[in-house]
Amino acid sequence: MIIKTTALVVSNELVAENIYRMEILAPEISQNAKPGQFINIKVSENFDPLLPRPFSIYNAIEDKIQIIFNAIGKGTKILSTFKAGASINIIGPLGNGFNTTDEFDTAIIVAGGLGIAPFPFLTKILKEKNKKIITFIGAKTKHQLVTDGLENIKIATDDGSLGYKGTIIEFLKSNITNTDLTSFLSTFKIFGCGPNPMLKALVNLCNELNLNCEISVETQMACGTGLCRGCAVRSKGGIYKLACKDGPVFNSNEIVL
Numbered sequence: 063m064i065i066k067t068t069a070l071v072v073s074n075e076l077v078a079e080n081i082y083r084m085e086i087l088a089p090e091i092s093q094n095a096k097p098g099q100f101i102n103i104k105v106s107e108n109f110d111p112l113l114p115r116p117f118s119i120y121n122a123i124e125d126k127i128q129i130i131f132n133a134i135g136k137g138t139k140i141l142s143t144f145k146a147g148a149s150i151n152i153i154g155p156l157g158n159g160f161n162t163t164d165e166f167d168t169a170i171i172v173a174g175g176l177g178i179a180p181f182p183f184l185t186k187i188l189k190e191k192n193k194k195i196i197t198f199i200g201a202k203t204k205h206q207l208v209t210d211g212l213e214n215i216k217i218a219t220d221d222g223s224l225g226y227k228g229t230i231i232e233f234l235k236s237n238i239t240n241t242d243l244t245s246f247l248s249t250f251k252i253f254g255c256g257p258n259p260m261l262k263a264l265v266n267l268c269n270e271l272n273l274n275c276e277i278s279v280e281t282q283m284a285c286g287t288g289l290c291r292g293c294a295v296r297s298k299g300g301i302y303k304l305a306c307k308d309g310p311v312f313n314s315n316e317i318v319l
């Protein structure tokens with residue numbers, strides 16, 4: 063069930079360079095949400111900006127949901143000014159979420175930048191299911207890393223300021239190859255989220271090694287509910303799917319990035 067509500071901002075704090083975590087009191091959304099789903103936030107009462115902005119559900123804790131966002135443009139800069147006690151117009155939970163019921167015993171989470179956004183919630187659910195978790199996080203520099211709520215973390219930074227120097231996919235590949243995970247890959251599942259070039263490299267790696275992999279895509283969106291058809295992604299069969307409704311989580315061999 064999709065809920066449209068005016069909710070209360072509980073807190074909004076800076077947690078890394080230009081990155082904020084907002085906690086919102088929204089019991090009906092929190093209690094119905096699955097990891098990988100998102101909410102749409104209308105950041106202004108007027109027409110500027112007109113469209114709501116989508117944000118992954120970073121965590122759902124009792125009657126509250128959390129989001130994490132990078133203040134990069136008009137909408138997110140407005141969002142960064144919201145204080146505790148403010149009202150906020152939100153719709154959610156939207157989209158399909160990750161599938162955690164298929165066959166695997168180790169989850170490899172792979173995140174690029176704020177692609178970590180859906181993973182604290184996923185981590186919580188995977189831990190409840192007693193899955194082993196390894197989390198690979200890539201960021202431009204150590205100042206843009208957010209790791210709260212994640213497990214068993216391996217880090218790569220573009221500038222080498224922390225962890226492996228290079229891309230997170232290169233690092234993941236070297237870990238997989240060096241530790242001979244390939245001998246028991248059938249028990250692994252990869253969960254990925256991040257910018258498109260990272261997702262493409264991840265999908266190529268998973269295809270090469272025949273790994274079960276789901277990715278969450280961050281296509282630009284308008285309505286978020288399947289009406290405007292503005293978020294189409296091409297599927298392998300040549301037909302178009304909607305990132306907001308059929309996704310944002312897709313199996314890696316389902317869509318063309």
Ligand SMILES: Cc1cc2nc3c(=O)[nH]c(=O)nc-3n(C[C@H](O)[C@H](O)[C@H](O)COP(=O)(O)OP(=O)(O)OC[C@H]3O[C@@H](n4cnc5c(N)ncnc54)[C@H](O)[C@@H]3O)c2cc1C
Binds near residue numbers: 115118137
């Ligand atoms: C399903 C989904 C989940 C998302 N979850 C998060 C999240 O948890 N945290 C977060 O910070 N962001 C998330 N995003 C992206 C977020 O919605 C955009 O950053 C936001 O819409 C930017 O709004 P703005 O008004 O600040 O920027 P705008 O002024 O609209 O744009 C500023 C710049 O960012 C670029 N941009 C805008 N939207 C996107 C996008 N979706 N992908 C890539 N570039 C974009 C624009 O092209 C422009 O260059 C998510 C997007 C989707 C589709």
Ligand code: FES
Binds near residue numbers: 283
């Ligand atoms: S955003 Fe409108 S159909 Fe997906």
